[in-house]
Amino acid sequence: MKSEKKTIAGISRRNLLASAAAVAALPVLPSMPYITRAAAQDTGPIKIGFPVPLTGPFATEAQDQVRAAQLAVKEFNDAGGANGRQCELLVRDDKLNPGEAATRTLELIEKDNAHFICGTLSAAVQLSVNNVTKARGVIYVSISQSDKISEASDASPVTFHEAVNPHLMSSAVARYAVGKFGKKAVCLVSDYAYGHENLRGFQRAGQPLGLEILADLRHPLGQTDYSTFLPRIAALKPEILFLANFGADLVNSVKQATDFGLKDRMKIVCPTLLYTSRIAGGDEAFEGIAGAAPFYWGIEDKIPSAKTFNDKFKAAYGGRYPSDYGAMGYSGIRQILDAVKIAKTTETKAVAAAIRALKYDYYKGPQYYRACDQQSVQSVFVLESKTKNKRNQYDVFDVVVTEAPDEKRLRTCEELGHKT
Amino acid sequence: MSMLASEPVKVAEESVFRRVLLLIARHRMLSVTVLLLVFPLFMPYTSLAINILVLGLYAVGFNLMFGYAGALSFGHAAFLGMGAYGCGIAFVKFGIPWLPSIGIGVLVATALAFVMGYLAIRTRGIYFAMVTLALSQLVYYTVFQARTWTGGDDGLRGVNLAKINLVGFEFNFLNPTVRYYVIGAFVLFALWLLSRILESPFGAVLEGLRENEARARACGYDVSRARLIAFTLSGMFCGLAGALYALHLSIVPIETLHYTMSGLAVMMAILGGMGTFFGPFVGAATILLIEDLVSLWTVHWQLFVGAIFIVFVLFFPKGIWGSLLERLRL
């Protein structure tokens, strides 16, 4: 036994030493792409990294983000690119996990030499991606909601927030609902950043209108059964029920509120009335629900750029209508590529300056970036869910309010901690 | 004819392979060092290699309790997470340099492991798993609510370590290669420490405990104390993994504390081979690599991960590394 061990070890140690020597110099190699990064900037394809949650609860929206982003890339490439350079979209699955998203972003920057990052669909995930891009000076266009990302602690000269944010959406809902349906409200709030930010926005916009919040009930993120909250809400007898939750949580709480008979006694509103949630939740559950949205294809009646975008999207994807989050993906990619054309380079500073100066109208009316926090100033729509008089099965909302872009509706630069 | 000719060659090849593997198993530290040096070469990208290092260490730490002391915990995410938050908060909120910050992360995780171990140690089997799960959920909840310190569900951001000073030289920590070798050095040190622990009399006590608790007790060992020490040490290694994770990703996501992270440690250890020194590392590399590669070409990557688990349980019950070792001994 002992002698066997000795010979095995003896022979192999020699082999091992030889191979160890051979590879000793190799670890230097992986660092090469990183070192040559700067040099690779202005030749070859324009690479945009696109991390989105292709798996997990928002997979449906994420697929639409990819579709819309690919549409923007295809348009750019078909039109000849910039200086003959074509665009390459590098789609990655962030699995709706900030750790995974950070790793994928590192991969995109360190290995794939992506020039720009665009994407994500969650506050936490976008903040994580932003943290990575900010430290490395890489342009990031975020297409997902967050109030936090505009605050001085997280903002960066190379981060652009293309998406709407909770403050904008919830305040639009408050302006629409408070007074019209009553002034007494109960808020059912998903207990995480999205819920808190929306509650704050609703409260602040509602106060001048006489809003009285009877209670704000926090439920854990991902709650499936709301039966333990609903009797209490009924007992409080509000005129408005504000549901500050997202995706499946919204669908489930709306559905169960219907079953508990709350709809007959109060108006239910929500800050983000998603097209995909509406389709997934069905007519019956969503009947009578109002909420805000960054986009809905039905705005095409009044906004020409929406009509153009819808038609292109439908032509590319077999008649399918684009969703709200998808549309933001289109805009995010298109503005990067337009900026590259203007700057005539993929160099970060020049492209960032070009994006900052953009006055664009890609899908929802005019937009531009506010200087202090680089938040896109844009229109917001308030929608009422409809079940009758539908033009087709995708016609699920009436657009009741169009709020034009206005910096005054955002939180002030001072409040966000930016120096003026 | 050709078959006859090829036969001896194959045997020779096999025996070289066998010898190399045996060598790795027997000379742990030498092989780990060599492996760590060349590992990034075989990986699609360096940041993934770092993830494997860090989560591999996490699985190894978990395995000290699971594979060696024989107790299944579903709460180890708490130690990974508190290591990460401890280090991250010290670094971001108190401006403490990175090296002592790592130490603080490890300390926090170790202290937490001691407390959790103290409470949970008298339960056994699946109940031990559930108590640890419940306690780690309390930690998750507390951190989730303590937004001012932890960032809540937005995660702790700003653990940005750009430059580090080592032995008089300045290194760019944003460079993946630098990051890999710095973190690798810590992992190497941790593995060396673990190797020493397992070879010590205490390691023997642990194995005795796993094989036959009643006999260990009869031999006069304080079983509860040994388990508590193992649990605390296990938490310490996981805490180090967490601290390194925070510096690598420059954020601490709340998901680090989620019970799916505890589940990941279990899966990595079992898949790689519980109770073996390298098994959890092999498990971590396998899972992370497959997830990474398969998710590049299909969104249905879970199908593959699931199928691999099933195949390994059915045909390689000792895990990848455990089965390899067993084959060699035949």
Added chain:
Amino acid sequence: MDLLLTQLATGLALGSIYVIVGLGLSLIFGMLHVVNFAHGAFFMVGGYVGVFVFAKTGNFWFSLVAVPLVVGVIGMAVERVLIRPLYGRNIDDPLLLTFGLSYIFVEVIRITFGLEGIPFGTPRELRGAVDIGVGFIPLYRIFLVALTAAILIALWLFLEKTSYGLIVRAGARDPEIVRVLGIDISRVWLFVFGLGTGIAGLAGFLSAPIQSVNPDMGVPVLAEAFVVTVVGGMGSLVGSVVAGLLVGVVVSITSLFAPDMARVSIFILMAVVLLVRPQGLFGRKGAMG
């Protein structure tokens, strides 16, 4: 006060869902000593099977019978092909296998039925809310409580009063003796696994009118089912019932006083119970080491 009573009632209704969810897991563990990590996946498959059958037939009651049968058969196939080779091995093996299996189930459902889930309304005959004196509770929730009671009685009658139930109980206590008596114990186990997964599937379909169905719906259920079975004592059916109702009431009352703690409250309950009684409320000492 009325509110507290309503809350108690919703808690019991919620608890009855926890009971059915925990029951199947406990049954399989108690008899087979298999920790079934695919329990949530069977729950989810049950939801989809039910919604699918309902879409084809339009009959809720028929779907209600079909779901446990279909899911039970799937469960039996899983037991026969995948779990059976693992008997006598370490308890971790079935755990890892069923974990992998749950991934496969979720992915197969995603590929077949799409990512976004399917809306499912409360069946027409069970709509509306009922005044229980202190407040309104949806009729469907009351139906759930009644159905749970019926399932429990049927299960109890089967286990205690039939000869096959006797064999099942004996097999749980000492498989060797049963084998010596000339009974094919593997067929008993096959049946029990089918029964446990069938109940899980039924629970999935029953929750469809509450939360519709989607591929990830089984994930939180798995954790809840484990809490219920562990608090009650692994393998104890009475324990599952008591613990399920207890968990429901605790969640409901916490929602009233500290709503943001509703989720964590079940883990606090579990920690407290296990620290005081390490084998759970009704667990036998020494089970699982």
